[in-house]
Amino acid sequence: MTTVDTGARQASQPSADEPLRIRTVTPEDVLTLVGAAIGALGLDWLVYERLLPWTGALGFWVCWYALFALFYVAAATMRWNRLVVRDKTVAVLVSTGGVFATAVVVDQIGYSFVKSLSAIVHPNFWTSTMVSTGFLQPLSSGGMAHAAVGSLEQLGIATLLAVPLGITAAVFLAEVGGALARPVRTIVNAMTALPSIIAGLLIYALVVLSFGLGKCGLAAAMAISIVMLPTVIRAGEVVLRVVPGTLREASFALGASHWRTVWKVILPTARSGLATAVVLAMARGIGETAPVLLVAGYSNSMNVNAFSGWQATLPTFIFNNVYVYGEYPEYVERAFGAGFALMLVVVVLFSIARILGGKRPGELSKRQLRRLRREAQQS
Amino acid sequence: MAVALTSARPAPADDDVPRTIVSRPSRGDLIFRTVLRLAGLSSFAITGLILVFLIIRSTWAFRTDGLSFFTKQNWIFVGNDFGIGGVLPDTLIIGVIASIVGIPLALATAIFISEYAPARLRRTLIAVIDLMAAIPSIIYGVWGRFFLMPRAIGVMSWLADHLSWFPPLKVTIEYTPSTFVGSPLLAGLVVSLMIIPIVTSLSREVFSQAPQGEREAAYALGSTRWGMVRTVVIPFGRGGAVGACMLGIGRALGETIAVLLVVSAIFKVNWHIAQSGGNSIAALIAGEWSSASANQLSALMAAGLVLFAITIVVNSLAAIIIGRSRSGAATAD
Numbered sequence: 001m002t003t004v005d006t007g008a009r010q011a012s013q014p015s016a017d018e019p020l021r022i023r024t025v026t027p028e029d030v031l032t033l034v035g036a037a038i039g040a041l042g043l044d045w046l047v048y049e050r051l052l053p054w055t056g057a058l059g060f061w062v063c064w065y066a067l068f069a070l071f072y073v074a075a076a077t078m079r080w081n082r083l084v085v086r087d088k089t090v091a092v093l094v095s096t097g098g099v100f101a102t103a104v105v106v107d108q109i110g111y112s113f114v115k116s117l118s119a120i121v122h123p124n125f126w127t128s129t130m131v132s133t134g135f136l137q138p139l140s141s142g143g144m145a146h147a148a149v150g151s152l153e154q155l156g157i158a159t160l161l162a163v164p165l166g167i168t169a170a171v172f173l174a175e176v177g178g179a180l181a182r183p184v185r186t187i188v189n190a191m192t193a194l195p196s197i198i199a200g201l202l203i204y205a206l207v208v209l210s211f212g213l214g215k216c217g218l219a220a221a222m223a224i225s226i227v228m229l230p231t232v233i234r235a236g237e238v239v240l241r242v243v244p245g246t247l248r249e250a251s252f253a254l255g256a257s258h259w260r261t262v263w264k265v266i267l268p269t270a271r272s273g274l275a276t277a278v279v280l281a282m283a284r285g286i287g288e289t290a291p292v293l294l295v296a297g298y299s300n301s302m303n304v305n306a307f308s309g310w311q312a313t314l315p316t317f318i319f320n321n322v323y324v325y326g327e328y329p330e331y332v333e334r335a336f337g338a339g340f341a342l343m344l345v346v347v348v349l350f351s352i353a354r355i356l357g358g359k360r361p362g363e364l365s366k367r368q369l370r371r372l373r374r375e376a377q378q379s
Numbered sequence: 380m381a382v383a384l385t386s387a388r389p390a391p392a393d394d395d396v397p398r399t400i401v402s403r404p405s406r407g408d409l410i411f412r413t414v415l416r417l418a419g420l421s422s423f424a425i426t427g428l429i430l431v432f433l434i435i436r437s438t439w440a441f442r443t444d445g446l447s448f449f450t451k452q453n454w455i456f457v458g459n460d461f462g463i464g465g466v467l468p469d470t471l472i473i474g475v476i477a478s479i480v481g482i483p484l485a486l487a488t489a490i491f492i493s494e495y496a497p498a499r500l501r502r503t504l505i506a507v508i509d510l511m512a513a514i515p516s517i518i519y520g521v522w523g524r525f526f527l528m529p530r531a532i533g534v535m536s537w538l539a540d541h542l543s544w545f546p547p548l549k550v551t552i553e554y555t556p557s558t559f560v561g562s563p564l565l566a567g568l569v570v571s572l573m574i575i576p577i578v579t580s581l582s583r584e585v586f587s588q589a590p591q592g593e594r595e596a597a598y599a600l601g602s603t604r605w606g607m608v609r610t611v612v613i614p615f616g617r618g619g620a621v622g623a624c625m626l627g628i629g630r631a632l633g634e635t636i637a638v639l640l641v642v643s644a645i646f647k648v649n650w651h652i653a654q655s656g657g658n659s660i661a662a663l664i665a666g667e668w669s670s671a672s673a674n675q676l677s678a679l680m681a682a683g684l685v686l687f688a689i690t691i692v693v694n695s696l697a698a699i700i701i702g703r704s705r706s707g708a709a710t711a712d
Contacts, residue, residue: 058533058534059537083603083606084603086603086605087603087604087605087606090605090608091495091604091605093487094487094490094491094494094495095491095495095496097483097484097487097488097491098487098488098490098491098492098495098496099491100484101484101485101487101488101575101579102488102504102507102508104572105508105511105572105575105576106507106511108518108519108522108526108572109511109514109518111522111526112518112521112522115525165418165421168414168415168418169415169418169419169421169422171415171418172415172416172418172419173419175415176412176415176416176419180416180419180420181419183423184419184420184422184423186698187422187423187426188422189694189698190426190690190691190694190695190698191422191425191426192626193626193629193630193633193690193693193694193697194633194687194690195629195630195632195633195634195635195661195686195687195690196633196635197633197635197661197664197665197683197686198429198433198633198683198686198687198690199429201429201432201433201664201679201680201683202425202428202429202432202433205432205433205435205436205680206428206432209436210432226425229421229422229425230422233422257404257405257407257408257411258404258408258411258412259407259408259411262411280513283513284513286515287513287514287515287516287517287518288515289515289516289517289635289636290635290636290661290665293665293668294664294665294668315515315517315636318517318518318521319517319636319640322521322524322640323639323640326524332525335521336521339517339518339521342515342517342518343514343518346510346513346514346515347510350509350510350513354506
């Protein structure tokens with residue numbers, strides 16, 4: 001229930017034209033919450049420590065949460081009617097569930113970050129490869145440079161393969177449409193949820209075996225591009241639809257052909273949105289482990305040639321270190337360090353996507369607006 | 380001019396019939412449209428290639444085993460005793476556990492972010508959840524292996540002790556330090572944390588698109604916030620949320636690395652989810668890949684074909700449900 005809290009000011013200055021401050025959280029709400037929490041804590045200590053035979057911090061807090069929910073419902077029932085009690089209980093449960101889930105997910109990232117600190121402070125971690133590092137050597141030897149190079153090369157080739165095709169297909173869905181568009185859209189949605197390992201199986205069967213290329217970075221890049229393609233198409237189509245129809249019609253009215261309209265008017269208008277779509281697909285592509293594992297092999301040394309020879313990438317580096325060498329703590333720490341590098345790339349790509357995507361089509365940046373204003377003043 | 384307007388024949392003066400308009404695009408436009416159509420068909424081509432090549436490469440396995448590929452629970456190639464009869468139910472077990480744990484939490488988080496969170500916190504949370512959805516799954520898998528696994532053993536032994544009347548949670552083998560280590564329950568927990576960001580971000584988008592007018596109408600009729608959510612937001616977003624859940628389930632079934640890192644791989648069915656031993660088709664493929672002979676490769680391709688079929692079925696169901704619902708139809712076309 002919302003409560004209008006007008007404050008003491010209103011009574012003393014009845015003529016002041018100030019907006020009312022409407023507060024939806026009253027002191028009663030807060031006190032009920034806090035009281036239930038403290039009461040549950042006390043009862044939990046009594047019951048858990050003294051009565052029940054179980055031990056451990058996790059059980060303590062689980063019991064506390066259950067008791068807190070009970071106490072809160074009881075306290076709320078004493079004050080408010082049934083509807084309000086139901087509303088507040090759901091609010092508390094949903095809020096705690098939401099905060100808990102978010103906290104756990106953030107904690108995963110935080111844990112990985114903290115565990116990576118011991119490895120990433122060594123400069124050799126960023127510049128050398130694992131070719132001359134033995135099993136028990138400390139973190140001051142060996143690094144993931146070969147994995148980073150492999151990742152970037154494969155991502156680059158995959159982007160070159162997926163983006164033109166993806167944007168062309170997105171233009172098809174947005175511009176041509178028609179009877180063919182619905183099945184294509186269905187298939188693209190299905191491909192979005194395809195397990196990436198199946199893309200790896202296809203590339204292995206097609207490229208590695210039938211074409212005879214053998215396991216190489218190019219094959220992995222092709223598998224990654226299959227995974228990236230649906231993302232580019234879907235996000236690209238959404239962006240192209242937002243372009244105002246009046247622009248297209250104006251271009252037709254001036255006598256332009258369809259492809260000229262698309263090339264000169266629609267694509268430049270949607271440029272920032274398409275860039276966002278591409279960057280999001282890249283963030284997805286760089287993290288792919290399973291297909292790369294299948295078709296690129298693994299290597300400890302630097303392989304800059306993506307067209308022949310096995311290549312390591314950051315995800316396969318992490319996987320190899322954990323799966324094969326998981327008992328050696330240095331390898332695990334190197335894996336976490338590579339995880340940090342991977343997360344760094346994803347966060348950077350994501351931030352670029354948000355910066356690029358913030359602008360609506362045709363919207364000018366502050367610098368462009370300033371320049372226009374200056375030019376208008378001068379003329 | 381790109382478009383020429385002609386009429387088929389002049390309409391008689393007393394007939395109020397619309398003209399037939401014939402538009403003849405220029406040659407450049409015809410080529411352009413054909414190129415676009417080919418690009419659109421490329422998605423069909425890729426899916427078709429997947430189907431064709433998986434079938435070709437898996438013929439040996441299906442010819443040797445026939446339908447018993449789906450019932451045998453072993454992976455021995457001397458004597459051709461191999462089949463996914465155990466791995467397939469194990470995959471579904473992990474998927475079900477991940478869904479049961481992850482989907483309620485994800486939907487609660489989505490409702491929290493879109494309805495209950497204060498405005499400033501909402502923007503941060505949306506950015507955080509979207510970022511979490513983009514973090515590669517290998518990082519979640521490594522977290523599950525090194526953080527969750529040691530700590531979850533206490534919880535799981537408690538569950539096995541006190542909930543052993545519930546058959547799936549009973550532990551039938553001896554209690555050793557490694558009894559609970561590679562269990563499907565643990566793998567399901569890790570995968571559930573992986574599907575929470577995706578389901579949350581998709582559901583939140585759908586819930587936040589519930590029409591403002593209907594929300595205000597609910598308040599005007601005197602409902603509480605939960606009443607408004609229950610009667611306006613959830614019915615509106617139901618289709619989109621169900622679609623998001625099915626995407627999450629599909630992701631849980633196809634998750635490779637997290638399962639591979641956490642679970643102790645077996646080839647038989649393990650209904651006692653708290654004890655060690657489980658698998659999933661994707662983890663089987665990835666795990667057995669490097670040591671696979673040509674015949675084993677064929678069997679792995681056959682398993683991949685089965686996984687592909689399952690994924691297609693789940694996603695088609697999701698597409699149908701989304702397409703039929705109000706929220707899905709609003710966001711689809």
